[in-house]
Amino acid sequence: xxxxxxxxxxxxxxxxxxxxxxxxxxxxxxxxxxxxxxxxxxxxxxxxxxxxxxxxxxxxxxxxxxxxxxxxxxxxxxxxxxxxxxxxxxxxxxxxxxxxxxxxxxxxxxxxxxxxxxxxxxxxxxxxxxxxxxxxxxxxxxxxxxxxxxxxxxxxxxxxx
Numbered sequence: 318x319x320x321x322x323x324x325x326x327x328x329x330x331x332x333x334x335x336x337x338x339x340x341x342x343x344x345x346x347x348x349x350x351x352x353x354x355x356x357x358x359x360x361x362x363x364x365x366x367x368x369x370x371x372x373x374x375x376x377x378x379x380x381x382x383x384x385x386x387x388x389x390x391x392x393x394x395x396x397x398x399x400x401x402x403x404x405x406x407x408x409x410x411x412x413x414x415x416x417x418x419x420x421x422x423x424x425x426x427x428x429x430x431x432x433x434x435x436x437x438x439x440x441x442x443x444x445x446x447x448x449x450x451x452x453x454x455x456x457x458x459x460x461x462x463x464x465x466x467x468x469x470x471x472x473x474x475x476x477x478x
Contacts, residue, residue: 362379363377
């Protein structure tokens with residue numbers, strides 16, 4: 318098995334993995350808009366697990382950010398998924414270990430994640446349950462289509478002045 322940084326050519330292999338995530342309702346259009354920027358983001362770790370005879374069978378997405386309470390940089394695993402037939406083969410563990418290595422490289426003091434599932438998996442990997450995690454869906458205001466190929470989350474040229 319090979320765990321490596323994701324590349325543009327992984328796009329179609331990652332989408333079915335996104336659909337494996339429970340309790341979410343991903344939209345293909347949003348996935349397409351986000352894929353490239355996530356590959357390029359300096360504060361993001363986007364890795365895939367690849368098996369020689371099966372191709373990409375898992376992925377992990379993590380981010381780093383600054384905090385006060387954790388004394389600096391922390392990394393948060395946002396998403397990790399492995400295709401059903403390939404679960405319980407150590408693929409998730411290898412993906413998580415690669416994220417931990419990245420976290421150490423970028424100077425993180427802590428790696429965290431939120432999940433209501435697979436608690437035993439994370440505890441067996443040395444993670445401690447410290448707090449609950451709550452989410453709430455919010456609706457973004459309607460925005461005009463981006464002109465000139467700008468990303469919809471990029472500031473407008475006027476805002477840069």
